[in-house]
Structures are given as C-alpha cells and as structure tokens.
Amino acid sequence: MRIAACIKRVPITGGRILLTDDGRAINTQHLGFTMSPHEECGVEEAVRLIEANKGDSVVLTLGPPEAVEQLRDAMALGIDRAIHLQTDGQEWDAEATAAALLDAIRADEAARGPFDIIFFGNESADSGGFQVGIRVAYALGRPCVTGLKKVTPEGPSVRCEQEVEGGRDVYVVPTPAVLTVKEGLNLPRYPSVPGRMRARSKPVAVVTPRRPDPRLELVSLAVPAGQGRRAESLGAGAAAAPAVVDLLARAGLL
Amino acid sequence: MTVLLIDDRTEASRQALTIARQFGEVSAIAMDAIQPFAPDALAAAIAGLNPTAVVGAGTERGNDLLARVAARMNLPFAANCIAVEPGDPVVVTRQRWGGSLLETARLHSPRPLLTVAPHTVPADDGRAPPEVEVRPTGADTTVSVSEHIQPSNGGVSLADAKVIVSGGRGVGSKEGFAIIEELAGLLGAAVGCSRAVTSAGWRPHSDQVGQTGTKVAPEVYIACGISGATQHMAGLKGAKRIVAINSDPQAPLMLNADYTVTGDLKEIVPAISAEIRKRR
8 A cells, every 4th residue: 555645834823923024924933833733634544554554655745944844753653754845935825836746746656656545634724725635636637535534445445534514424436546634533643752763764855846936826914803802800710700600691501 | 707606505605705796797506506516517617607707605615616626727726715806816815824814815817716714704695696507527426425424413513502611731631621521511511622632632623623623603612721822713713702711811812802710720610610500
C-alpha cells in the first residue's frame, strides 16, 4: 500500500491575531507553528494504514524552509519520508499550491507507482480555501470525497464517512482515491522520543517550484471588529453562583 | 448574461442571493434537482448557461461543489466571501481562520466562482430567482452516497443546543468533567469543550466547539476554564450570551464574554448547580 498525506505549516495564533506593518500577513514573531489540525489527522491515518498493511508513506508540504519542522513532526509520528516543495515564504494561492503538489505527486508516482490514497485536510486552518485536494483529484482523474470522519479500506475500494447535518453520508469509491479529512477522524498520537530521533534521519526530498501569478491575489488582511461584548463581572468564586442563576432565570432557562 | 445561484433552499442560500444580485440578474439551480450530489451535472449546466458569475452558500456542501466546478473548469474559486465589488478583477472580502481574520483579495477570473460565508450578510427575502433545469450526467456515478447513517440519539446536539456548558484545559482531567455534566444535566444543556480537551483525549471530538469542531449558536454559552484561543472563538460567533468562568481575569475569553465570574471553576460550577437545586 502507498499513502501520501499533504500538510500545511500554520502559526499557532493563541488569543489575538496581530498583523505585520504592511497588513499582508500575520505577525508571527512571537508565535509557534504547527501543522493545520485536519491534516494532522490525515497524517495519523496514513501512519495507521501503513502499520496495518505495510508499504510506503510520504508527507508533502509546500512552504518556506522552516516547514521542514512540520515534515519532521509527521515523520516522528511514523511517516517514512518527505517531499518539501520549498518556497521563499510568499503566499501561494490554492490553485498554484495544487498545481505544484500535483507535479510532485506525479513525479513520485512515475518512479514508484500510484498512491492508493492521498490525504488532504478538508480546508487549511489559515487560508481556508476548501479546494486543494479536490483540484489534485480532478487533475489526476481520481475520485474525491471530502470532509471525512472515518476511512476504511475495503479491498480495491475505500469506505468513507462524511459528516452531514443529521448524521453521516457513506461513499464507497475505488482506489486510487483522494480523500480530504477533518479533525475527529482519529486522535493523533503524541510523537515518541525514539520516533523523533528516527525522524531526524528520514529522507526529505526538496524541490523548488516556480510561483505563478495568483488568480486569487491577496491584497490585505484585517482583524474584524469585535462583537461589541462588554464583560460584566458577576463576582468572584462560589459567592457569584446566585448571580449566575439569576441570569439563567432571566433568560428563561430554569 | 445571468448570474447563477446554487440554491439549496436554506437561509444560507438566501444570504448568498444577496451577494449574487450585486453581479446582476440571477438565475438559480436547485441543489435538490441534482441530489444527492452531482458536480459534473452542475459543471455541464454552467458551461451551457455561460453565466457571468456563480455563487453558492459557504456550507460544507456548497464549498465542496464550487471547488469541484472550479477544478473541472480550471477557474479560481474564492470560498466564504462576506462582501464583493464586481469588476475586473472582482474584489472579494473573505474569511480566513474560520472568520477570525478577513482577507481582501482580487479574483482574476473570466467567470468568478465564489461562496458566501453563512450568517455574514442579510438574507434576500425578495422574489425567488427563476430556476434553470439541470440534467444528470453519467460521470457523477463514481462518487455517490451509498448509505446514510443516523446520528446516535444520545443527549442534546451541540449545534442545536439552547444552552451549552463547556469546559477547557482548566477542568484539569477527564474526571473533572463530572461537575460540567452535572450542571449541563440540570439545565438540559449540551456539554461542549475546547480543542485542548479533545487533543488530551478527555472528551470525544464530537463535543468540541471551535474552528475545527462544531460552530454553535446557543442562547447561553457557559465557558468553564477555557482561555479563548481564536480556534475556539471561531465556533462561538453565533452565541447570544457568553458567561466565562476562569481564574485568569485577563484570559481572552474573559475579555470577550458578556458576563464573567473570576475564580476556581471547581468551586463555582458546583455552587451554581447547588443554587439551581435550591430554587427548584
């Protein structure tokens, strides 16, 4: 079995987002980074599938040189090797990202055969485009199911459960397939110390794709105005309980 | 030349209609005409109609459908817009980080494709646009729904709950949620939690409120020991009243709540439960 997982490096934004002076990016000076949450579940699922079925697992990302940290994190969880599509840190739109990933996937498949499943996050935490995995699937001519909370290979097919209002829709599609997943698909493991050690010596192939002019071109970012909430203190400690219950009573909730 | 609305007959579609009308005369394709799921039929219809723009609701299915159309037709796609300025290029304002950040972007496209983030623009309650017929195509059979699983009927659903009692890292452990559950039980409320809690394995992901969990809209949201990272706040935009209980008065959620109680939730939450019992 061959499985790929595509991830994105994103800042851990904490409580309040600050922008750079030019208003075109998040000021990340004091922030850590992580892989986008949905994608972390794609990585975990890839590791579990290869543990159960043997084979080859690959993690791909398009991002700045520092994104190698997130590739190492994925390999610490058990992914075998990485492909880093290195950028100079400029923003890439979803179309360009998908095209670059497509080239890297095609090159890897030409050498080693098709991936049975390629995992993407349903949408990235930061830019939220909802489209990179779908674009790659259509370009490869493969079935694509999105927003998955459960994935079960069944012979030459894969059974996919998608969360919808009022339950789950089930799709059974032939592999090779492209699947976009959501947090809750699984509970990603914490990387072990030996896992981290092994990740250091796992191979990272670097390619440097050319950035095309974006067709969805970022002009500026803004933090939306707050919702105008003005916190009123109901007191401190257990003594505040009657005031809280008064509030619930006024709202007709008792 | 017409603007095409992908209409799923929901409030979110009527909000999308408000944006669609800014491009011109609107025609609609009813989603239920192409149920359960037929992006290829939709792409064929769009190619035939030649609309100036295609607009849908920024729901899970709306974003999925428009992204497929974009991939098939080799066009860019802007998801979750909240405002547009028609022109060449179209200028859109769209949500990032689940709405915690707004992006202004130029959409360079011969046929703009976009979705409208739900609950960000007023619904258009005027006359419904005329509907266009769509014919199914054979290509849509590879990916189709083969079965529907009903949700397990345990407790109050988070998305529809009128009251939510939610716990964060401050609850301290899986067992610590007993006092949260007790209060929720008394109020007929759903139990929620933050991402830190599901990552620690204290609660199932189905309880998570936030950008990568459930987006909620209760009358009252009681947040216990939740700091209020943007990840969590992105799920709270629909909450009418927020009550925050936290030992740190400077926690972002304490600053963004309507009402606050400062102190140890392990004392405060049981005291609220006791007070409710006393009054009944």
